[in-house]
Amino acid sequence: MAKGKKAPEKILRQVPFCPxxxxxxxxxxxxxxxxxxxxxxxxxxxxPVGCASLLDNNLAVDTFxxxxxxxxxxxxxxxxxxxxxxxxxxxGDGDCYNIGFSETMNAAxxxxxxxxxxxxxxxxxxxxxxxxxTSMPGQKTSTSVNGRNVELSGMPIRVPxxxxxxxxxAYVARGALFTPAEINKTKSYIKKAMQAQIDxxxxxxxxxxxxxxxxxxxxxxxxMERIVNELVPYFPLGEIKNKGGK
Amino acid sequence: MGDMVKGNIAMGEAAxxxxxxxxxxxxxxxxxEVMEYLSWRAQEAGRQFIQAANxxxxxxxxYGAASVGSxxxxxxxxxxxxxxxxxxxxxxxxxxxxxxINVCRYGDGLxxxxxxxxxxKRETRGGGNGDYRNIVLSPSTVQEAVDLVYLAFDLSEKYxxxxxxxxxxxxxxxxxxxxxxxxxxxxxxxxxxxxxYTHGPYPSQMAVDLHAKGMKNNEKRAxxxxxxxxxxxVGVEDAEYVLFAYGIPGRVVLGIVDELRKKGEKVGIxxxxxxxxxxxxxxxxxxKNVKGFISIETxxxxxxxxxxxxxxxxxxxxxxxCYFISSPPGVPKSKYVLENFEAIKAxxxxxxx
Ligand SMILES: Cc1ncc(C[n+]2csc(CCOP(=O)(O)OP(=O)(O)O)c2C)c(N)n1
Ligand code: SF4
Ligand SMILES: [Mg+2]
Numbered sequence: 175m176a177k178g179k180k181a182p183e184k185i186l187r188q189v190p191f192c193p194x195x196x197x198x199x200x201x202x203x204x205x206x207x208x209x210x211x212x213x214x215x216x217x218x219x220x221x222p223v224g225c226a227s228l229l230d231n232n233l234a235v236d237t238f239x240x241x242x243x244x245x246x247x248x249x250x251x252x253x254x255x256x257x258x259x260x261x262x263x264x265x266g267d268g269d270c271y272n273i274g275f276s277e278t279m280n281a282a283x284x285x286x287x288x289x290x291x292x293x294x295x296x297x298x299x300x301x302x303x304x305x306x307x308t309s310m311p312g313q314k315t316s317t318s319v320n321g322r323n324v325e326l327s328g329m330p331i332r333v334p335x336x337x338x339x340x341x342x343x344a345y346v347a348r349g350a351l352f353t354p355a356e357i358n359k360t361k362s363y364i365k366k367a368m369q370a371q372i373d374x375x376x377x378x379x380x381x382x383x384x385x386x387x388x389x390x391x392x393x394x395x396x397x398m399e400r401i402v403n404e405l406v407p408y409f410p411l412g413e414i415k416n417k418g419g420k
Numbered sequence: 421m422g423d424m425v426k427g428n429i430a431m432g433e434a435a436x437x438x439x440x441x442x443x444x445x446x447x448x449x450x451x452x453e454v455m456e457y458l459s460w461r462a463q464e465a466g467r468q469f470i471q472a473a474n475x476x477x478x479x480x481x482x483y484g485a486a487s488v489g490s491x492x493x494x495x496x497x498x499x500x501x502x503x504x505x506x507x508x509x510x511x512x513x514x515x516x517x518x519x520x521i522n523v524c525r526y527g528d529g530l531x532x533x534x535x536x537x538x539x540x541k542r543e544t545r546g547g548g549n550g551d552y553r554n555i556v557l558s559p560s561t562v563q564e565a566v567d568l569v570y571l572a573f574d575l576s577e578k579y580x581x582x583x584x585x586x587x588x589x590x591x592x593x594x595x596x597x598x599x600x601x602x603x604x605x606x607x608x609x610x611x612x613x614x615x616x617y618t619h620g621p622y623p624s625q626m627a628v629d630l631h632a633k634g635m636k637n638n639e640k641r642a643x644x645x646x647x648x649x650x651x652x653x654v655g656v657e658d659a660e661y662v663l664f665a666y667g668i669p670g671r672v673v674l675g676i677v678d679e680l681r682k683k684g685e686k687v688g689i690x691x692x693x694x695x696x697x698x699x700x701x702x703x704x705x706x707x708k709n710v711k712g713f714i715s716i717e718t719x720x721x722x723x724x725x726x727x728x729x730x731x732x733x734x735x736x737x738x739x740x741x742c743y744f745i746s747s748p749p750g751v752p753k754s755k756y757v758l759e760n761f762e763a764i765k766a767x768x769x770x771x772x773x
Contacts, residue, residue, distance in 0.1 A: 184617075215615065215616045215617075216615040216616065217615055218488075218613055218615055230621065231621045234617050235615075235617050236613040236614070236615055236616070236617055237621065238484065238487055238613065239510075239514065239623060240480075241480060241483070241506055241507060241510045244476075244477070244480035244483075244506075244507070245480075246477075247472065247476075247477045247478075247479075247480030247481045247483075247484065248480045248481065248483050248484030248487070249484060250470070250481055250484065251442060251444065251470070251481040251482070251484035251485035251488075251490075251492075252484040252485070252487060252488055252613070254442070254468060254470070255441065255442060255468070255485060255488050255490050255608075256488050256613075256615065259615040260615075276473060276474070276477065277477055277480065280472075280473040280477060
């Protein structure tokens with residue numbers, strides 16, 4: 175029999191994401207890392223606008239209700255005013271890379287010492303699966319019904335690489351969730367990102383390739399297969415930058 | 421006697437003295453000296469300062485800063501304040517305090533480098549989506565600007581509401597004598613996020629009882645309306661005409677009224693200091709036989725004029741004609757105002773309301 179693991183104390187109840195959604199796993203990993211690092215009572219999570227709005231009332235930690243895309247700015251002042259607090263900005267890809275591109279890049283550019291968890295599910299999940307900057311060439315979404323035409327809308331965006339190679343930040347990685355081993359790797363990235371913040375090294379960002387079975391129109395299993403076959407070749411997994419601890 | 425100080429710098433210093441913890445902003449004429457001054461003064465005083473990438477980002481920084489209970493200031497002008505509005509309405513939804521200075525420049529769009537009062541409606545009606553009000557205070561001297569900025573942080577905290585200091589380029593750039601109040605060191609507010617989940621799921625926008633929140637919003641606005649009306653009035657008890665002007669025009673019109681009254685003319689002025697809440701109580705001392713109300717603004721069409729007409733009606737002056745003297749941009753000239761006033765008295769100008 176598989177060994178059951180106790181849920182982190184600060185998760186009050188299951189967050190009501192769709193079956194097979196990656197958000198649930200990522201939230202769990204984030205909360206496990208916070209607990210294991212000993213920050214259960216000194217943490218603030220920036221909540222985005224997107225499916226992760228559902229975090230409301232389900233986590234027993236201070237949860238800042240961000241404006242859509244703007245948490246790069248709001249987490250900046252929170253961290254500067256409360257430097258000992260662990261500050262985690264949990265964002266969807268539309269939130270973080272589309273509407274919030276400027277705030278995300280500017281916070282990284284200034285090397286603000288908080289941690290971003292960017293959930294790349296290749297669309298705007300919450301609002302019915304519109305095209306995101308991360309949607310793949312040819313991907314059918316509700317605003318690219320004939321498939322994404324990259325001639326008109328650009329190639330999918332890889333913000334982690336942009337940040338890692340352009341700015342003096344501490345830690346950047348991309349993980350996925352399609353096997354227990356990948357989940358564990360992703361967890362280790364999240365933890366290292368938080369540790370970089372705790373050590374005062376600088377800004378950290380972890381992108382996670384995450385299934386959205388509802389809007390992809392696939393089963394949870396087929397969604398994972400799509401990630402392996404279609405997304406990972408374009409969005410390579412692993413640590414992109416690690417400046418190391420102090 | 422105090423020192424000669426430029427309005428913008430005086431407001432920056434007043435914020436430090438009021439216990440401001442952090443300033444977030446983006447430069448724009450004619451407000452930039454507020455942030456230029458604070459860029460070094462905040463550090464000297466052990467406070468923080470951030471130059472944001474744009475005014476919108478600055479406002480979301482303000483939003484974050486307020487959430488952990490700090491006293492936070494931003495300043496901008498005209499279109500810069502337009503960019504902030506999504507953040508402003510988020511802060512209203514969360515009942516977060518902050519002080520926002522608008523050193524108004526005249527005009528639509530990019531506007532101009534001239535002083536003006538074209539932002540009255542936006543500031544007094546909230547500016548963003550939804551149904552909220554910012555407290556809006558408008559000074560007419562550098563000393564009053566200092567005193568109002570100092571007060572603004574306390575009011576903002578008392579009501580957990582944004583307070584806007586609506587001033588004009590002319591005042592921001594003007595040098596005048598002023599005395600500073602003492603420096604306060606204020607702790608972070610204890611209702612705010614402390615990382616320990618002390619206050620539970622607050623503010624939870626998705627899950628609140630919207631009806632109950634709406635009723636609470638109404639109560640807060642009624643309380644502010646009752647308690648926070650501020651104005652200066654001269655000669656209204658016997659006035660045949662009452663002139664309304666705020667900020668720099670308020671000061672010009674005070675001078676005009678003073679002169680006319682010395683000549684025996686029955687004219688009065690109400691200079692609103694709080695623009696929201698509008699000082700409707702000021703109507704209580706007005707001569708019941710007044711012949712007309714006149715709003716003088718450095719705006720194209722009457723913005724405050726609408727409030728004058730609205731509260732005139734509420735206070736039983738519904739049949740008194742309301743006129744407008746449009747004096748854009750800059751500082752209204754006494755001669756120009758007087759000529760227009762004479763034309764109104766001579767029946768040559770049609771009332772607006
Ligand atoms: C200013 C503004 N514009 C648009 C919206 C509508 N909206 C809400 S969530 C969302 C997209 C969210 O997508 P993403 O960040 O990828 O999150 P996901 O739901 O996919 O996790 C949009 C467009 C909004 N709430 N605010
Ligand atoms: S719509 Fe997609 S991202 Fe949102 S909860 Fe459902 S599966 Fe998850
Ligand atoms: Mg998404």
